Amino acid sequence: EVQLVESGGGLVQAGKSLRLSCAASGFTSDTYTIAWFRHALGKKREGLAVISNSDGRTMYAKSVEGRFTISKDNTNNTVYLEMDGLKPEDTAVYLCAAEETGWGELEVFEYDYWGQGTQVTVSS
DSSP states (O other): OOEEEEEOOEEEETTOOEEEEEEEEOOSSSOOEEEEEEEOTTSOOEEEEEEETTTOOEEEOTTTBTTEEEEEETTTTEEEEEEOSOOGGGOEEEEEEEESSSOOOSOGGGOOEEOOOEEEEEEO
């Protein structure tokens, strides 16, 4: 059973950086992708970045491209989201998600597995 556990959220001042972690386990093959989403109060869930486990290919939403960086560490099966230049509008619950077809983009329906989320609050 695939399990995803996020960590690293917290309260941070605008302009600062934060790194989120997603510890992944339970995959039956190396062909999967992991994505980061966020869900702000009153808004729909938004896809931010995705990385392929097999070849490291990445893709970003335009809203975060250039500020957020997704990466992976295969030694500990962890995917990271480095967030720089944080803004109050980045406040949300951040979740990682996984799919096992080999490549998923940034749509919620593509992902079968979800973590519980970690809260990020950016103060002005």
